[in-house]
Amino acid sequence: MSLLVALVAVGVVVLVLLISSIRTVDQAHVAVVTLFGKYRRVLNPGLNLIIPIFERINSRVPVQNQTSRLQFSAITGDQAAVHFTSTIIFTVSDHSPETVQLVAFKFINENSFHMAMTSAVEASVREFVSTKKQAEVLGLRSEIVSHAKSTLDEQLASWGYTLVDLTVNDITFDAEVMASMSRVVAAKNAQSAAEFEGQALLITRTKEAEANGAAIRIAAQNEAEAARLRGEGLAQFRMELAKGLSESAQTLTDHGVxxxxxxxxxxxxxxxxxxxxxxxxxxxxxxxxxxxxxxxxxxxxxxxxxxx
Incomplete structure (x- = not known):
């Protein structure tokens, strides 16, 4: 009886140990295993076995694309505050144990990683914006993104990540600055409109003057041509008249009249x-x-x- 109890107890322990050694890892994730708190190995997606009691899963690292939304501010060269909203798409560089270990243990937690990434983007954008004036910033969105990417690529690589994309979704100024910029734009638009209207009026009057001049010139040419034709007709008439009279007089003379x-x-x-x-x-x-x-x-x- 005691032997039976012992076998049952052993069976239960083995079963518990077997169950506790089975671990599943979700698709698009890898699991980091530690032995007595020290990095041991990486588990791939699917069913895996670990050494019960001694090994445990420290963390699960997603290997698909991740997205983070950042909000920060910068100061332009003419001391205007600019507020940025950006989106970062990043992923683990590869699935090698070295890279996964770096991602898992580089930061104490995920919040620390996001804080460091935000600081890196903010520092890069601030460096670029500090050399520009507020009127230039809105038109330099692509340049700001390129500068931030060049800095963030290297920084993320040192943490085991790869930058997939970085976009600046929104660039805003303080309300007072936006109002003054709107007034400047409105004044420039009014000035441009006045210039265009003046040019249009000048072109219209020039074309009217050219048309009137062309009409006068054509009328004068037509009148000159008509006068020439009238003169030629009158001269031809007189010539024919004189010729007729001369012939008639000669005929009368020939007949003795x-x-x-x-x-x-x-x-x-x-x-x-x-x-x-x-x-x-x-x-x-x-x-x-x-x-x-x-x-x-x-x-x-x-x-x-x-x-x-």
């Missing part, structure tokens, strides 16, 4: 047409024989000029 008859006929036709087409106008003509003879002499002189 005094060319003065042509002038007399033209004179009488002119009087007839004036009387026929007149609209109440009065034309005074010298109807005496002397007047007619004088007019014929002038007409004969014209025909002589046409012959020459």
């Amino acid at each position: 005094d060319p003065g008859l042509l002038a007399f006929t033209m004179w009488t036709e002119t009087i007839r047409e004036s009387a026929k087409e007149g609209d109440g106008n009065v034309i005074f003509l010298d109807g005496s024989v002397e007047g007619m003879q004088s007019s014929l002499r002038h007409l004969q002189g014209l025909t002589q000029v046409g012959k020459e």
Whole structure:
């Protein structure tokens, strides 16, 4: 009976020890095992065995990406306070026992690690912002991130981590500074608007002046061309008229008729047409024989000029 009890007791102890030696590690984690408080080894995800009583899991280290949100302030070169909100994505550099041991024992707890990381980012940003003026900071977001990354990469590597990404989500100033910056921007916008309106008005008036000048120039050219064509037409008419009169006078001479008859006929036709087409106008003509003879002499002189 006593032997049976002893076997049962031994079985219970073995079972307890076996159960206490079984440990499971979640996916995307590794477990750090210590022996009497000293680093012993690393357990990978899944089912693992440890030495009961002597070994224990000191901590579990996540090996997937982790995110931390940071808030801090910096002072610009012209003594303006700038408030930053940033997000850091980081992960354990690798799963080697050396790296996991470094991550597990570098800081006393997770809060200490986050405090050190925040201080590193803040120091890097402060160093950069201190050389800039407040009006420049808002436009240098990418430069601030690049400078902070260059510093944080090296710092995290010494702690066993790798920086995946760093973003600056928000950059703000104190309310008084933001109000003054808004007034400056509004004044600059008003100035730019006035300049653009002035330039637009200048362009409009210049184009109107050019259009008016072009219209005047075209009208003058058209008038000059019309006058030239009228002159050419009148000269052509007179040339043809003189040619016709000369030919008619020559025909009369060839047939033994005094060319003065042509002038007399033209004179009488002119009087007839004036009387026929007149609209109440009065034309005074010298109807005496002397007047007619004088007019014929002038007409004969014209025909002589046409012959020459």
